[in-house]
Amino acid sequence: MNAPVTGNAVRGNAVRQSLASFRREREADWKALEALLARVEKRAPRTLSEEELLSLPVLYRSALSSLSVARATSLDAALVAYLESLSLRGYFYLYGARRGLGQRIADFFLHDWPAAIRDLWRETLVSLALMFVGIGVGAWLVASDKDWFDAIIPSGLAGGRGPDASAEFLRGMLYDGDNGFLSGFAAYLFTHNVQVAILAFALGFAFAVPTVLLMLFNGCMLGAMFQVYWAKGLGMELGGWLAIHGTTELFAIALAGAAGMRIGTRIAFPGELTRMAAAAHAGRVAATAMVGVSVMLLFAGLLEGIGRQTITSDATRYAVGGGMLALWIGYFYLFRAVKNGDS
Amino acid sequence: MATARRPALATIRPLITPEGVDLRIKLADAGTRAAAFLLDVVFIATAAVVITIVALFGLRGLGTGELQPLFVVWIILIFFLRNVYFIAFEAGRRAATPGKRIVGIRVASRNGAGLSVDQVIARNLMREIEVFLPLSIIAARGGTGVADTLTTIFGLVWALLFSLFPLFNRDRMRIGDLLAGTWVVEAPKRTLMEDLSARQQDPVAKAFQFSQVQLDAYGIAELHKLEEVLRRDDYFAQKAVAETIGRKIGMKIEPIDSKAFLTAYYGELRAHLERKLLLGNRKADKHDR
Numbered sequence: 001m002n003a004p005v006t007g008n009a010v011r012g013n014a015v016r017q018s019l020a021s022f023r024r025e026r027e028a029d030w031k032a033l034e035a036l037l038a039r040v041e042k043r044a045p046r047t048l049s050e051e052e053l054l055s056l057p058v059l060y061r062s063a064l065s066s067l068s069v070a071r072a073t074s075l076d077a078a079l080v081a082y083l084e085s086l087s088l089r090g091y092f093y094l095y096g097a098r099r100g101l102g103q104r105i106a107d108f109f110l111h112d113w114p115a116a117i118r119d120l121w122r123e124t125l126v127s128l129a130l131m132f133v134g135i136g137v138g139a140w141l142v143a144s145d146k147d148w149f150d151a152i153i154p155s156g157l158a159g160g161r162g163p164d165a166s167a168e169f170l171r172g173m174l175y176d177g178d179n180g181f182l183s184g185f186a187a188y189l190f191t192h193n194v195q196v197a198i199l200a201f202a203l204g205f206a207f208a209v210p211t212v213l214l215m216l217f218n219g220c221m222l223g224a225m226f227q228v229y230w231a232k233g234l235g236m237e238l239g240g241w242l243a244i245h246g247t248t249e250l251f252a253i254a255l256a257g258a259a260g261m262r263i264g265t266r267i268a269f270p271g272e273l274t275r276m277a278a279a280a281h282a283g284r285v286a287a288t289a290m291v292g293v294s295v296m297l298l299f300a301g302l303l304e305g306i307g308r309q310t311i312t313s314d315a316t317r318y319a320v321g322g323g324m325l326a327l328w329i330g331y332f333y334l335f336r337a338v339k340n341g342d343s
Numbered sequence: 344m345a346t347a348r349r350p351a352l353a354t355i356r357p358l359i360t361p362e363g364v365d366l367r368i369k370l371a372d373a374g375t376r377a378a379a380f381l382l383d384v385v386f387i388a389t390a391a392v393v394i395t396i397v398a399l400f401g402l403r404g405l406g407t408g409e410l411q412p413l414f415v416v417w418i419i420l421i422f423f424l425r426n427v428y429f430i431a432f433e434a435g436r437r438a439a440t441p442g443k444r445i446v447g448i449r450v451a452s453r454n455g456a457g458l459s460v461d462q463v464i465a466r467n468l469m470r471e472i473e474v475f476l477p478l479s480i481i482a483a484r485g486g487t488g489v490a491d492t493l494t495t496i497f498g499l500v501w502a503l504l505f506s507l508f509p510l511f512n513r514d515r516m517r518i519g520d521l522l523a524g525t526w527v528v529e530a531p532k533r534t535l536m537e538d539l540s541a542r543q544q545d546p547v548a549k550a551f552q553f554s555q556v557q558l559d560a561y562g563i564a565e566l567h568k569l570e571e572v573l574r575r576d577d578y579f580a581q582k583a584v585a586e587t588i589g590r591k592i593g594m595k596i597e598p599i600d601s602k603a604f605l606t607a608y609y610g611e612l613r614a615h616l617e618r619k620l621l622l623g624n625r626k627a628d629k630h631d632r
């Protein structure tokens with residue numbers, strides 16, 4: 001009994017010694033990497049000296065090799081877990097490196113946003129067409145039977161406007177500068193339109209069917225409202241009231257619908273990719289477009305909240321609305337920033 | 344692999360670095376993510392309340408009575424606040440919001456490449472749709488007094504459906520993760536702990552001697568459990584474990600010596616198993632030969 005015990009201890013000791021010395025020799029490197037990572041994760045890399053910056057990948061590779069050795073030879077679970085977490089942090093830092101947020105934002109406005117919108121041109125045409133069909137249908141329905149108005153437009157949004165309202169009342173809605181109702185209504189409309197835009201995008205993945213319906217229905221609401229004013233001879237005036245922010249806003253909603261349709265059609269017809277990959281692929285283009293849409297809606301909201309109440313001349317309203325539309329179209333479809341290097 | 348460790352494996356995914364090492368990332372579980380999200384919501388709500396109070400007092404100071412036109416600006420501001428919060432933090436160096444940092448998780452790209460800002464934007468815009476949109480519709484309806492039961496139920500079901508989506512796929516992805524090609528992984532900051540086999544210099548521990556047969560009683564799975572018990576340093580757990588091991592290898596352990604015995608046995612067992620490992624024999628658990 002005595003002999004195997006001592007034999008064991010001796011052989012065990014040798015292994016223990018070599019593993020302990022492995023840890024002793026490498027430990028300083030691990031600690032150095034840990035300290036460097038803690039610093040670069042908190043502050044910008046330029047706070048590191050050149051030497052430290054160059055040592056980072058070297059230390060990371062040494063940690064990785066330590067991890068391989070530890071996994072193969074050591075049974076200290078805490079040590080392996082520590083090295084795994086250290087290596088993962090290093091990996092994310094070194095290989096997760098990408099352009100800074102500032103550079104990304106500049107790229108977005110110069111290149112990515114117009115490119116994404118251009119990429120969606122087919123869907124944009126379809127969604128604009130749907131909106132116009134909706135406007136036509138809405139106007140026709142209300143013209144044929146005015147009860148349709150209540151069915152199409154929720155009473156909260158109508159705010160007393162309707163086929164039975166007097167022309168003076170309707171005119172007052174368009175030109176009264178600062179009335180409490182309108183600014184509250186503008187806020188409501190803004191959230192409403194943001195919701196419509198987001199819904200049009202989000203519902204896209206149900207094979208684009210809800211998006212199509214939403215675009216049609218949104219057009220219907222516009223058409224119904226328009227018909228009421230048109231019947232009272234206020235069509236041009238309503239056009240001006242809507243145009244000042246509407247060109248931006250409706251264009252944004254159409255683009256949101258287009259982005260939703262892109263996702264829906266890609267999921268329905270993924271082509272050679274798997275459905276999941278096709279969705280992810282379309283999702284990236286559509287998401288870029290959607291960020292742009294939210295910027296457009298912000299502009300629309302500002303125009304609506306400020307411009308519509310202060311600018312009351314029809315000509316100016318049309319000019320601002322038309323100008324904004326020309327600006328967007330020029331920006332999306334005509335303007336091409338040359339990326340440094342490639343086209 | 345031992346049966347006891349199998350459930351943990353379900354959430355481990357390979358991540359091969361360009362150097363050829365598999366880092367075996369662990370996906371964050373749904374509870375952790377929910378906790379992180381709730382923390383973030385608390386932070387955002389606090390910021391929103393502070394901003395609102397400051398703005399209200401500021402405006403009162405300026406003598407502006409009419410607040411309604413500013414309501415639009417306020418809505419836009421809150422919308423941007425929460426989106427900028429998520430996007431800016433997740434696009435940052437640690438790819439995690441403060442809430443995620445606290446619970447030790449982060450966002451990563453599913454294909455192993457660097458996480459791009461576009462992915463971060465896509466996954467966070469979808470969150471807008473998954474959670475904030477239905478809730479804000481309910482809130483808006485409630486505010487104008489036209490919230491009916493049906494819309495409320497619809498909104499809640501919608502939010503619930505999307506929130507529970509991660510439970511119904513293997514990779515614990517939200518719809519936003521799915522579209523952006525991301526997932527959320529555990530990224531804990533661990534500190535290097537002491538090597539337990541260095542404790543063997545303890546004089547009481549040194550007195551214990553084990554034979555080949557006694558060391559063959561257990562495998563790697565049991566060794567790791569033993570390591571956990573030793574690191575936790577709970578007297579009663581150690582006493583129970585020491586008794587069990589003593590019975591198995593035929594040794595009588597005084598309760599007072601439990602810790603010393605376990606330390607000694609851990610050291611010897613680890614050295615024994617590591618030596619076997621070097622010779623190419625990985626004894627996974629006690630049933631393994």
